[in-house]
Amino acid sequence: MDEILVLVEHRNGELRDITFEMLTMANRLGRENNLAVTCLFLGHEASDLSERLKGACDTILLMQDPELANYNADPYLMAMETVIKRCKPVLTLIGHTAVGMDLAPAIATRLSLPLLTDCVEVNLEEGRLEVLRQIYGGKINARFSMKPSDQYLISVRTGSFESKVKQGKSANVETVHAPAWTTLKGRRFLGYLEAELEDVDIAAADILVSIGRGIGKPENIPLAQDFADSIGATLACSRPVADEEWLPKSRQVGTSGKTVRPKLYIALGISGAYQHQVGMKNADTIIAVNTDPRAPIFNVADYGIVADLLKVLPLLTDKFVKK
Amino acid sequence: MDIVVCVRQVPEVADAELEINKEGTEILKEDLVMDINECDNYAVEEAVRIKEAHGGKITVITLGDEDCEDVLRTALAMGADEAIRIDEQGFELSDAAGIAKGLYRAIRDLSFDLLLTGAQSSDDGWGQVGLILAESLGLPYASLAVGIEIAEGKTIVHRELESNTREKVEIPLPAVLTVQTGINNPRYPSIMGIQKVRKIEIKETDSEELGLSEEDIGPMGSSVASQRLSLPAVGEGAEILTGSLGEICEQTAQIIRNKGVI
Numbered sequence: 001m002d003e004i005l006v007l008v009e010h011r012n013g014e015l016r017d018i019t020f021e022m023l024t025m026a027n028r029l030g031r032e033n034n035l036a037v038t039c040l041f042l043g044h045e046a047s048d049l050s051e052r053l054k055g056a057c058d059t060i061l062l063m064q065d066p067e068l069a070n071y072n073a074d075p076y077l078m079a080m081e082t083v084i085k086r087c088k089p090v091l092t093l094i095g096h097t098a099v100g101m102d103l104a105p106a107i108a109t110r111l112s113l114p115l116l117t118d119c120v121e122v123n124l125e126e127g128r129l130e131v132l133r134q135i136y137g138g139k140i141n142a143r144f145s146m147k148p149s150d151q152y153l154i155s156v157r158t159g160s161f162e163s164k165v166k167q168g169k170s171a172n173v174e175t176v177h178a179p180a181w182t183t184l185k186g187r188r189f190l191g192y193l194e195a196e197l198e199d200v201d202i203a204a205a206d207i208l209v210s211i212g213r214g215i216g217k218p219e220n221i222p223l224a225q226d227f228a229d230s231i232g233a234t235l236a237c238s239r240p241v242a243d244e245e246w247l248p249k250s251r252q253v254g255t256s257g258k259t260v261r262p263k264l265y266i267a268l269g270i271s272g273a274y275q276h277q278v279g280m281k282n283a284d285t286i287i288a289v290n291t292d293p294r295a296p297i298f299n300v301a302d303y304g305i306v307a308d309l310l311k312v313l314p315l316l317t318d319k320f321v322k323k
Numbered sequence: 324m325d326i327v328v329c330v331r332q333v334p335e336v337a338d339a340e341l342e343i344n345k346e347g348t349e350i351l352k353e354d355l356v357m358d359i360n361e362c363d364n365y366a367v368e369e370a371v372r373i374k375e376a377h378g379g380k381i382t383v384i385t386l387g388d389e390d391c392e393d394v395l396r397t398a399l400a401m402g403a404d405e406a407i408r409i410d411e412q413g414f415e416l417s418d419a420a421g422i423a424k425g426l427y428r429a430i431r432d433l434s435f436d437l438l439l440t441g442a443q444s445s446d447d448g449w450g451q452v453g454l455i456l457a458e459s460l461g462l463p464y465a466s467l468a469v470g471i472e473i474a475e476g477k478t479i480v481h482r483e484l485e486s487n488t489r490e491k492v493e494i495p496l497p498a499v500l501t502v503q504t505g506i507n508n509p510r511y512p513s514i515m516g517i518q519k520v521r522k523i524e525i526k527e528t529d530s531e532e533l534g535l536s537e538e539d540i541g542p543m544g545s546s547v548a549s550q551r552l553s554l555p556a557v558g559e560g561a562e563i564l565t566g567s568l569g570e571i572c573e574q575t576a577q578i579i580r581n582k583g584v585i
Contacts, residue, residue, distance in 0.1 A: 011484075072492070073464065098484040101442070102466040105419070105454035114546030115420070117449050134555075135447045136336045140343070140350060141555050142447070145548045185463035190491040193481065213337050231579060240337075243505035249487070256483050264582050271337055285582050287575060288561060292340050294554065303578055304561035305571055312572060319576035
């Protein structure tokens with residue numbers, strides 16, 4: 001039986017949600033196309049962890065080796081090359097994460113596989129692959145039909161599918177031997193780095209006023225700070241503001257920053273690419289201000305204001321300061 | 324420390340309302356401002372900083388039409404020494420692998436210690452070119468660099484992971500790194516600075532000179548059969564407040580009060 005191969009992602013002894021998200025999608029495609037779903041677990045002394053995948057796939061391929069203790073592109077590439085050459089999966093799925101983004105293009109090149117990165121929907125019908133991607137920062141949907149191929153490699157955006165540990169399966173575990181590490185290129189994992197010291201914990205705030213690229217320049221930040229102060233909110237930001245160092249990295253909401261769940265989230269001049277949405281969409285109430293009526297932030301907001309935040313802010317602050 | 328940096332020109336879309344052409348294959352770019360891809364700008368700045376600390380030469384390379392010379396000029400004004408442009412003709416509708424083929428052919432004969440690209444482009448966001456180049460060149464690599472230290476014969480790279488976490492990896496040189504935004508604070512070249520580099524000749528090449536045929540690049544070389552663009556449904560979630568700005572702000576203040584968090 002042909003199969004779908006899913007690369008298990010784990011860090012510091014924990015499985016990452018993306019693994020189960022990919023499995024949800026893989027199991028659906030498996031049912032529709034009569035394909036088995038196989039997990040590839042690369043690790044070291046991690047048999048217990050791999051057990052947790054049993055309810056969500058048909059087979060677990062377990063390769064254990066000291067080289068695989070922490071993610072490292074070098075041995076991971078060789079390990080995947082070995083397994084993909086042996087199993088010839090129709091589809092190989094990798095998370096579009098710091099791991100998958102570091103791995104997928106190199107595997108595709110090494111094995112001459114067609115690769116589609118950062119997919120949010122995947123459909124397979126009679127061997128024809130079609131995927132949906134979001135491009136231009138989530139402002140455009142792009143549906144790709146692929147040329148016929150016996151094998152495809154796909155990286156999957158986090159949060160696109162439900163993360164379910166129990167998917168009505170009970171997998172067999174097969175041990176796979178690690179290859180001889182003959183073609184490693186000398187990359188070494190040295191360790192994880194602690195987050196920088198932070199002045200406030202935005203994840204603990206009840207109200208967040210969050211600013212994005214639309215704030216324009218650092219001189220405008222006091223406008224947002226005044227408003228935040230007037231309603232007792234903490235100031236947060238999206239990536240571009242932290243990249244510019246207008247606010248410290250500890251204030252950044254999103255995939256590479258923090259995930260927050262305040263009672264009220266007020267997004268000012270944030271277009272709302274998925275990397276930001278992932279970090280804030282579970283806030284109780286979201287108000288968004290943006291000049292672009294099609295900004296993706298309005299898809300997750302409860303209330304939208306299509307206007308220039310620099311005009312809105314002084315008026316709003318006034319409503320609270322005077323009382 | 325010789326460094327090659329791949330850059331790309333993209334439309335700025337953060338504050339723009341986008342439209343799609345009739346065929347549904349491309350966005351309309353006439354009214355959009357073109358600029359260097361954001362990550363690539365950080366990559367150029369990082370290269371200049373490394374050169375300032377360790378000496379060496381920087382070559383910037385792009386694949387695009389004549390207008391893309393602007394991006395190369397800006398990079399030269401920031402501190403790059405040489406520039407190469409691969410003409411876009413024949414590369415239209417290439418997938419990431421097709422674009423990487425052009426860059427690979429132009430780069431493979433250059434001598435360098437470090438090859439930098441942006442982690443991904445802000446338009447189609449494949450995030451593939453840097454790593455395809457690394458694998459094609461047979462070099463070690465690391466993606467999503469938010470910190471680069473150069474040591475004897477190697478580099479220590481801080482990679483950005485999820486949830487405000489980083490990892491530290493060591494890689495022997497020569498190597499390929501893809502650069503993430505926020506790694507530094509890119510300088511703005513002055514108009515004077517751009518004037519000064521006007522006379523630097525930009526080397527030009529094209530698919531034919533690089534020995535690439537129709538089967539290698541463009542639609543024939545791509546693994547994509549077709550792509551169809553559409554605008555996502557608007558404001559599915561949000562109730563858009565209407566009225567004068569004053570009325571809207573009054574409604575907003577009410578909503579904030581009603582949520583009972585103040």
